[in-house]
Amino acid sequence: MKYEIRKEDKVIGITALEGGDPPMGFVFGAIEPTDFYVSGIGQGGCRIYTCETNEEIPSESITIEDHSEELGEQCIEVTVLVRSAEEYEKFFKHHLEAYEKQFS
Numbered sequence: 001m002k003y004e005i006r007k008e009d010k011v012i013g014i015t016a017l018e019g020g021d022p023p024m025g026f027v028f029g030a031i032e033p034t035d036f037y038v039s040g041i042g043q044g045g046c047r048i049y050t051c052e053t054n055e056e057i058p059s060e061s062i063t064i065e066d067h068s069e070e071l072g073e074q075c076i077e078v079t080v081l082v083r084s085a086e087e088y089e090k091f092f093k094h095h096l097e098a099y100e101k102q103f104s
Helices: 085-101
Strands: 003-007 010-015 019-021 026-033 046-050 059-066 076-082
Touching (some): 046 059
Antiparallel strands (some): 003 046
16 A cells, blocks of 8 residues: 655655554555655654645654765655544554564
8 A cells, every 4th residue: 555745735755665663653664756756854743744635644753864965866764643543443454453463
């Protein structure tokens, strides 16, 4: 599934949020920036939406880190703290299932 990161109703990046830490409530992944992205834009005021249903995912924080300059190639990552365990399960059940599978 793909997710849009928006700031002021402009999509600044797309991500698959391929990683997750269910006990802590985090999801994270690489960002493919759009033309609206500029380094430093993600420091507050961002929201995240599912591309499939255009539904906003309630979050406590969204942090974007751009390491492109120091690495000499595009490397932009996002970390999202999902607001509640219920919301995490609703939107990121696959991360929760993968986590639980480690212990069964």
